[in-house]
Amino acid sequence: MKILVGIKRVVDYNVRIRVLSDGSGVDTDGVKMSVNPFDEIALEEALRIRDAGNAEEVIVVSAGGDECQQQLRTGLAMGADRAIQIQTSADLQPLSTARAFLKIIEREDPGLVLLGKQAIDDDNSQTAQMLAALWDRPQATFASKLELDGQSATVTREVDAGLETIEVDLPAVISVDLRLNEPRFVKLPDIMKAKRKPLDVIPLEELGVAAEGNLEVGHYAPPPQREKGIMVEDAAQLVEELKNRGLI
Amino acid sequence: MDYPEIREAIAKLCKQFPGKYWQQLDREHAYPTEFVRTVAEAGYLSVMIPEEYGGSGLGLPAACAVLEEIQRSGCNGGACHAQVYTMGTLLRHGSKKQKEHYLPRVASGELRLQAFAVTEPASGTDTTRIRTRAVRDGNDYVVNGQKVFISRAEHSDLMILLVRTTPRDQVKKTTEGMSVLIVDLREAVGNGLTIKPIDTMMNHSSTELFIDNLRVPVENLIGEADKGFRYILDGMNAERILIASECIGDARFFIEKASSYATERVVFARPIGQNQGVQFPIAKAYAQTEAAALMVNHAAQLFEVGKPCGAEANMAKMLAAEAAWFAGDTCVQTFGGYGFAKEYDIERKFRETRLYQVAPISTNLILSHIATHVLNMPKSF
Numbered sequence: 001m002k003i004l005v006g007i008k009r010v011v012d013y014n015v016r017i018r019v020l021s022d023g024s025g026v027d028t029d030g031v032k033m034s035v036n037p038f039d040e041i042a043l044e045e046a047l048r049i050r051d052a053g054n055a056e057e058v059i060v061v062s063a064g065g066d067e068c069q070q071q072l073r074t075g076l077a078m079g080a081d082r083a084i085q086i087q088t089s090a091d092l093q094p095l096s097t098a099r100a101f102l103k104i105i106e107r108e109d110p111g112l113v114l115l116g117k118q119a120i121d122d123d124n125s126q127t128a129q130m131l132a133a134l135w136d137r138p139q140a141t142f143a144s145k146l147e148l149d150g151q152s153a154t155v156t157r158e159v160d161a162g163l164e165t166i167e168v169d170l171p172a173v174i175s176v177d178l179r180l181n182e183p184r185f186v187k188l189p190d191i192m193k194a195k196r197k198p199l200d201v202i203p204l205e206e207l208g209v210a211a212e213g214n215l216e217v218g219h220y221a222p223p224p225q226r227e228k229g230i231m232v233e234d235a236a237q238l239v240e241e242l243k244n245r246g247l248i
Numbered sequence: 249m250d251y252p253e254i255r256e257a258i259a260k261l262c263k264q265f266p267g268k269y270w271q272q273l274d275r276e277h278a279y280p281t282e283f284v285r286t287v288a289e290a291g292y293l294s295v296m297i298p299e300e301y302g303g304s305g306l307g308l309p310a311a312c313a314v315l316e317e318i319q320r321s322g323c324n325g326g327a328c329h330a331q332v333y334t335m336g337t338l339l340r341h342g343s344k345k346q347k348e349h350y351l352p353r354v355a356s357g358e359l360r361l362q363a364f365a366v367t368e369p370a371s372g373t374d375t376t377r378i379r380t381r382a383v384r385d386g387n388d389y390v391v392n393g394q395k396v397f398i399s400r401a402e403h404s405d406l407m408i409l410l411v412r413t414t415p416r417d418q419v420k421k422t423t424e425g426m427s428v429l430i431v432d433l434r435e436a437v438g439n440g441l442t443i444k445p446i447d448t449m450m451n452h453s454s455t456e457l458f459i460d461n462l463r464v465p466v467e468n469l470i471g472e473a474d475k476g477f478r479y480i481l482d483g484m485n486a487e488r489i490l491i492a493s494e495c496i497g498d499a500r501f502f503i504e505k506a507s508s509y510a511t512e513r514v515v516f517a518r519p520i521g522q523n524q525g526v527q528f529p530i531a532k533a534y535a536q537t538e539a540a541a542l543m544v545n546h547a548a549q550l551f552e553v554g555k556p557c558g559a560e561a562n563m564a565k566m567l568a569a570e571a572a573w574f575a576g577d578t579c580v581q582t583f584g585g586y587g588f589a590k591e592y593d594i595e596r597k598f599r600e601t602r603l604y605q606v607a608p609i610s611t612n613l614i615l616s617h618i619a620t621h622v623l624n625m626p627k628s629f
Contacts, residue, residue: 188291
């Protein structure tokens with residue numbers, strides 16, 4: 001079985017995000033970029049499945065400009081066998097990404113697709129769901145535990161009410177949550193080995209997918225400055241103050 | 249910056265060892281065993297060991313990137329940086345048998361080769377005056393003498409030891425008559441070698457060595473007898489360039505801390521960093537650091553292609569150590585009282601980075617080298 005893992009290049013989670021003064025986006029000039037943390041967890045899970053003998057190959061896929069090859073190399077250094085870059089200069093929306101991934105699925109025929117539950121830049125959390133629908137295969141999102149059993153997978157999902165366990169037939173799309181595992185560190189010799197692993201570049205047009213979108217971003221704005229708080233004596237005063245502010 | 253993938257990976261690994269970890273070790277004057285083991289096992293200390301011996305076979309600039317990022321992340325590479333370069337003497341001048349015997353296990357981290365014993369109580373930079381003497385007796389050398397400020401001897405399995413095999417008054421040139429031995433500390437301690445820790449301002453595991461009839465097998469001699477001084481010299485350039493990289497990392501740590509604190513900390517209803525009296529020193533520290541980083545990079549590139557780099561390695565170390573010190577001082581000033589509070593890690597890094605204007609060579613000796621060797625002014629000693 002092959003496992004396909006999606007990897008997105010995003011602003012590193014430690015970076016303090018700065019909105020551009022004209023509100024057209026977020027400042028990424030000279031900003032540290034990393035693999036989306038949820039994608040790293042997806043890859044770690046794929047590697048563990050492979051290393052336990054339940055898969056033969058782990059392929060990392062990313063859609064973006066050539067700069068995303070750095071994140072693909074990180075994936076290869078973690079242990080993925082090969083990488084595919086879907087080359088595009090466009091900022092793909094979830095539906096286009098899902099369509100492009102579907103084309104890769106048709107070429108590679110994976111038994112499992114593992115994606116992060118969302119990317120920490122736009123927090124859309126849509127690609128996995130859309131991909132499962134387009135592919136017409138089961139989906140299990142927000143996985144915090146994953147067990148494979150031949151032709152099916154038992155997935156524990158983190159939902160608002162707690163945990164939900166479901167079983168899905170494979171092939172399936174599974175999106176992973178934070179608590180699924182703790183990704184490994186990249187070792188220096190593996191960084192060297194990663195340079196020699198195959199990385200295929202496929203232009204988006206070659207897949208017959210258009211970088212069109214039905215979403216339009218109005219503008220970006222930083223969250224308002226937090227106002228100074230007050231100290232209250234007791235619960236009664238707290239309720240009073242909340243009422244005065246029209247909050248309850 | 250060069251080697252982005254290596255920088256990213258080592259920085260991530262260092263995150264596992266936050267300020268709290270170092271603060272506790274500092275309080276207890278304990279060695280960061282877990283940090284060193286983790287970094288070694290992940291292959292970052294064998295960066296310069298050739299692939300045939302199990303390392304990554306990368307050059308000095310890659311090793312510089314590793315050490316810079318360790319320091320920049322708030323960790324202290326001083327505990328293990330010598331594992332990166334001490335093996336250079338063995339690699340360049342050791343026999344094939346010695347290299348095959350030691351290097352693969354140094355590369356895997358199983359053997360720690362991070363003690364390098366040159367300095368003595370009566371001879372510092374005037375290395376040719378060392379008194380530790382090795383006399384041949386059958387298949388052994390019998391060594392007697394004393395060494396001081398030997399870092400990490402208690403946390404190393406092997407040590408490179410410089411000894412006199414021919415007395416200074418019996419050689420034509422004073423740089424002759426010295427030899428380099430590999431000492432297996434696991435066997436030597438208690439059998440002629442006594443290690444005594446020196447309590448210092450920072451947690452650096454410095455020690456004093458007392459050597460009394462220590463027997464070292466002749467097969468542990470590196471290269472030829474009496475030619476050892478030359479063997480340690482080229483290692484010193486690598487050491488200076490790597491330590492300069494650590495200083496650049498320290499400087500970047502301080503500048504990042506200071507600029508972000510100055511942006512956040514509000515006094516009189518505005519961030520303190522809005523005041524030029526606060527922001528200018530930080531900007532100046534940045535300019536000095538970037539300039540020093542260029543010299544470090546220049547020296548590393550020269551070393552890498554095998555060109556003479558003595559003056560550049562010296563200048564890189566001096567400029568980077570001064571940039572780190574100025575950045576540290578500026579950072580303390582920016583943080584005010586909090587700069588002295590241990591939980592911010594600034595006072596610790598401030599103490600740690602002061603070392604590099606003294607070790608591995610003091611600034612005055614660098615200036616004297618530039619004055620006499622580069623500018624051809626009269627020698628002062």
